[in-house]
Amino acid sequence: MSPLRIGVLGAGMIATGGGGVLPNLDSIRHKAEVVAIADVVPDLAKTVAGRFGIPNAFTSLEAMLDGVELDAVVNLTPIPVHGRTCAQILAAGKHLATEKPLATSMEDADRICELAAESDLTVVCAPFNMLYPDRAEARRLVREGAIGKVAFARVRSSHGGPASGAWPADPTWFYQKGSGPLFDMGVYGIHEITGILGPARRVVAFAGITEPTRTVRGGPFQGKTIDVTADDNVLMLLDFGESTFAVVDGTFNVNAARGPKLEIYGREGTINLSGRPFGGDGPPLEIFRMDAVGGLRGWIAPDLPDGDAPMRRLVGLHRAVLVDHLADCVASGTRPLLNLEHARHVLEIMLKADEAARTGQAQELTTTFSLPE
Incomplete structure (x- = not known):
């Protein structure tokens, strides 16, 4: 072909x-x-x-x-x-x-x-995190009950913002209405946790502007002052039904962190995604089991299906992974994993989070999508 x-x-x-x-x-x-x-x-x-x-x-x-x-x-x-x-x-x-x-x-x-x-x-929409084998394995573990009934998750999807480092272009538009950290960074965490647990049902949020101006700290626009008109600090609580919740951040206020990128807490254990290949330490995926070995509890770092090669290949493609996924789906006629329905659901969560923050009321979600088998 x-x-x-x-x-x-x-x-x-x-x-x-x-x-x-x-x-x-x-x-x-x-x-x-x-x-x-x-x-x-x-x-x-x-x-x-x-x-x-x-x-x-x-x-x-x-x-x-x-x-x-x-x-x-x-x-x-x-x-x-x-x-x-x-x-x-x-x-x-x-x-x-x-x-x-x-x-x-x-x-x-x-x-x-x-x-x-x-x-x-065929439409493929970023972010591409759910293509990584550790995310797919986390979804499988949850689906098969490896950690029991899921109670809640914590998801970190923020950084310090483009103005906090040596961004190579003018970062002003990231801080203006119509953009902001929720659309720029919060989308990653929302996409990941819904890609693992499935569609959410309600969202509650808090949002605001931490400082009215930002000064670019490095790069060709170092010293430029930016008027902040988009909320630069957003925290969300997602309700997946049946008392399963997730806390997700979308801010330009995380200049450093030592915690995992994503943890899912279940009645029988915990799944930890360290943040690799995005700068985390340790194995990409760990699972704590209440009965890990002979009735003993402890952490396990399972081997990913097919070894490390698929992860290395996808990481090596960087953002070209979107083109790779599109080409494969068009050639095979298969539905993309990074599909429109999922992207639309994530967008609704972000828009309803903004509404929840403004009104102080939980917002019902109307869109949905199906997880892969």
Whole structure:
């Protein structure tokens, strides 16, 4: 089968950085070939095209869709324009891999789902954490009752914010309404815990702005003062029904942490995901069992299915894993693990969390999705 002809929308850091899409495609060139790139910043697409040997460069999505034959588009635009650009790509009949979140309104998310269904198009939506074998193993362990009835989970999905380090571009927009840490970072934790436990039913949240301004601490914009208009500190409580809860953070206030990225507490044990490959220590997954060996309780670090090779491969792809997953799903005709329904549910949680924080009332969730078998 010929490789997918890919157009990349957005030529910024997510496209070109060391962990970005373009530098990490070499190992899957038999699956996907980038034939075009577009960016609204004058000359940026042309410069990036020259750097990565991409034959066509455009200054708009419309020009790229009209100017070259494509099978799919990878959407790497800023958060506020995801909804509009994803809909345009699908309306043009192209498969889609998009950065998170899917959109910033349920109306846009619903429209994206409708367009994909109408034309039988495949959509893959970041974040990609649930592709990792340790996350899949955690889901299997929970489903098979390895820790008994799940009581609650703690999920850390925050960092200090782009202004806290040497961010290579102007980080202002991360702190403006329409973006913020909930959409930027909280989406990871929500996606992971729902990807393990399944859809949530209600959300309660607290949110606010910790400081009205931020000063960029490093990089080319060091010293710049940013007016913060998006809530930069969001804590959520998810209700999964039957007295199963999860606490998830989405803030720009975690400059350092020693705790695990995710822990799930059950009546018969605990599952710990250390944060690897995202900087954690220790094995990627541990399970505490009340009857680990002969009635003795203790921690176990189980071997992941198929060993370490699948994890190493996925980690090596970095953000190009989205393209890899899209190409595999299109070729096989299978439903993506990173599917639209899950992304839409995560978006509803984030939007309802904002509403819960404003009103002080728990918000019922109406969307759902199904976990893989």
